[in-house]
Ligand code: SF4
């Protein structure tokens with residue numbers, strides 16, 4: 001069998017799809033726009049709910065990729081054309097044939113500066129959850145811009161999610177549990193630190209997530225129900241934050257050393273072009289529309305085009321792996337019936 | 339100076355920079371189940387005292403967490419220690435013991 005499948009995106013979903021397709025005997029062309037495989041998960045320090053190192057998961061995936069996967073790094077797919085019942089995929093000026101396509105293009109983190117009133121990119125000590133992960137990876141603990149250890153930290157949920165003002169009406173699903181995980185990690189790294197999570201709802205949907213929430217409570221993390229309205233910078237680069245404490249129906253303010261924004265998952269702008277080429281349209285939230293949300297979640301409406309992972313909407317690693325398995329099987333069924 | 343009869347309005351804001359959380363810290367030190375409340379309100383819904391007064395165990399805990407110790411201590415007097423709330427709490431907060439600790443704090447302050 002020498003059929004070729006193009007997998008577009010080398011994050012968790014793309015890696016797992018490639019592994020499965022290779023096992024089924026296909027030749028895979030994997031395209032990754034960055035210089036490394038692993039996607040967003042590869043840049044994370046530790047994962048919820050068990051706080052294992054993200055590298056463990058990514059290394060396991062990459063080590064299972066064998067010779068029949070052609071890995072194209074720094075390869076942005078510019079165009080996909082249909083030709084005699086198959087596809088022609090063009091990246092970096094080179095076109096390669098494919099018999100089926102799997103979109104695993106993933107997402108982008110919400111660009112926090114779009115929520116200007118939160119002060120990201122304006123005030124020094126307003127950072128994103130991704131930047132906090134990097135601090136954990138580099139120094140094992142958060143650090144303010146002056147190199148000082150912050151003693152009072154506010155974690156803000158739903159930044160670029162559940163917010164029609166920034167055209168992101170949906171819930172990003174993974175940031176509540178990420179917030180709780182990071183709050184625990186801050187407490188472990190700096191036991192004297194005061195940590196406050198500002199949430200609207202705590203959406204602890206997965207196995208072990210509620211336990212993590214309880215662990216955070218036991219460790220003394222404070223949870224305040226209310227959405228941040230705005231920040232302002234105070235003396236010494238501290239940050240004043242304002243929210244309503246909705247459980248007592250009163251406005252609340254506090255000065256903190258650091259604000260961590262739980263940025264949501266947004267549709268990746270470059271996916272849009274690929275969808276156009278394939279005559280597909282995005283769903284209401286801007287992610288890839290699947291054929292049938294309940295019954296065919298890894299099909300698209302276009303023949304021979306399948307999809308897996310967070311390009312279909314907010315997703316955790318388990319969801320991505322499951323979708324990848326399903327997509328690989330659907331590709332196999334499609335190519336063997338063709 | 340001419341008195342125009344204006345005075346500053348009392349602030350309605352929780353200023354967490356000024357709030358004293360001594361009571362919250364001591365209760366959570368003595369009974370860590372205090373931390374586990376998820377503000378579901380089951381305790382208040384089932385509360386015997388709550389049928390006759392405006393007592394809310396959930397609200398009392400919240401007051402403690404915002405540094406409103408005086409109000410919380412006054413509220414705690416309304417509880418009759420029947421223990422129904424303990425049976426209802428999904429998070430196993432040791433509610434009656436929290437009441438006891440609040441009352442004890444009243445005697446020591
Ligand atoms: S998972 Fe939590 S923080 Fe993230 S968007 Fe949903 S409610 Fe907000």
Ligand code: SF4
Nearest residue numbers: 385417418420421423
């Ligand atoms: S113990 Fe107190 S707070 Fe609990 S149900 Fe009885 S009266 Fe209400």
Ligand code: SF4
Nearest residue numbers: 375376378379381427
């Ligand atoms: S029943 Fe328990 S968790 Fe619910 S509000 Fe009361 S103390 Fe909190």
